Amino acid sequence: MSEPVYVTKTRTAYDTVADSYAEMLKDALDASPWDRAMLGTFAELVGASGPVADLGCGPGRLTGFLASLGLDVFGVDLSPGMVDAARRAHPQLRFEVGSLGALALDDGCLAGALAWYSLIHTPPELLPSTVSELARVLAPGGRLLTAFQVGDEHGCISQGYGHEISLDAYRLQPDLVADMCSAAGLKVEARLVREPQSPLEKTPQAYLLARKPS
Template identity: 65%
Template structure:
């Protein structure tokens, strides 16, 4: 079976920009205390949920969030669609595990994760396909496991032709409404416990949303 076109073009774009993306965003979290606060709260929740468990940084890119999660005491690993991004992650953080994979078809056992982070990684999935991604998050999370999702706020599709110093690209990103994402997560059996919507920082042009959620015990 051939893969969906959006995956092919997204992979090609991120393979192209991988090296420059990794360099340009390597210390981005340093200027974003609210983002770090959400990651820190997520880490505390995972550690407190029966001793925690492995955490998948799904759509990890070059591993900058994965290594931050590791610094917070989590057993974190990364999965990404782009071989170029995975290569950068392995080069930069050789002590951590990174694997190629798709968020909607993870090579992970049912209930095997104490936590999932999707840090701006669902934004390239067409909104009508997000239910399959969230169902996969539910499948791999252990009962009581936690999820952190980050995305740009809005309701539009953007065609990206230039990014991270590279022209001639062609891929898409979707801005999403927090209420809609909360509803989709709920349909997948994942409960949103908290949300943060903050104003743009630096070069950002729109509000940013962060949802902290969990798979209920017994689910």
Template identity: 55%
Template sequence: MTEPSFLTTTRESYDTVAEDYVARIGPLFEQEPISRAMLAAFAEQVRGPVADVGCGPGHVTAHLASLGLEVTGVDLSPKMIEVARRQHPELRFFVGSMTALDLPDGELGGLVAWWSIFHLPPEVLPAVFAEFRRVLAPGGRLLLGFHVGDERLSPETAYGHPVTYDAYLLEPGKVADLLGRAGFEVTARLAMEGRKLPQSCLAARAV
């Protein structure tokens, strides 16, 4: 079966930028107390293992582990997983796609997709959210972070390197509606300003 082009371009681009991505994103995360507060609230509600989907170099995976969670990082980019394993050798990481997670039905107590649905075409989101619901146990917790808007971006460079991916800005109301159709109840919403692109976090429970 032919792989969708958005997966190929995303993988290749993040393989290219991985090392420089780490240098820039890690310090930014340390300057985001509101983001960390959302992750802390998520951690308090979770019962059972957690997947950090689109984990990149593993900084959020490591933060979740520091909050006492049993967490595994998953990323499409083999180079990102290589970096994550090097930086956090005590944690588990594997290469995988959020479009088809290599996890049993109902195995997880929680799933985090922290700014990692950015490169999914909107028409793919219903299937991805259904996949998130599949791997979560009833009552399992989901936390999404994403960039807000209604636009497709096609940058030519990122993190000092050429890239070929597209990126998508999403409207929180539409994302919440899609989550509801996939079997989730949205339990909290947070809007964040002050960055180049507005951001939103949605917390949800599998029903």
């Protein structure tokens, strides 16, 4: 069975930009206190309760940050190029190739899941099943933290990180994502919407934290 076109396009685009992306964003977290605050809250809530997966980890910059906060964390990404970059940057951590829509993880095996701007390439009509997949791998009491651009637009990206690519990206409304989490059996604990903080950000950015009931 062939994979969906959007999956192939996403993998190809991120394989193309992997090394440039890793270099350009390697210090981006230093300039974003909001990102650090949300990731820190997530890390404190999850603590030592079990393994955490950075789903759509890219070159592992947030995987490494969560590890520095004491989490037992590993990364999963659709792009082999991104996984190679992550392994080079963080040889002490585990990284695997995988798809958010069909994770090679057991039911209830994670204390935490991070989906940091990794839901934005899935067509909105397919997002509920992807969120359900994230909920499936969470243990009771486990938490999901996701971040995304706010809006209703569908963008077709043709240039990125110095390369020509073809990539679809979808902005999302926090209420819509919250409803998907609720439908998947998760309880939304917090949401935050902030204004753009750099010229690279064209819209408000959202963070949403949800918990799987015990």
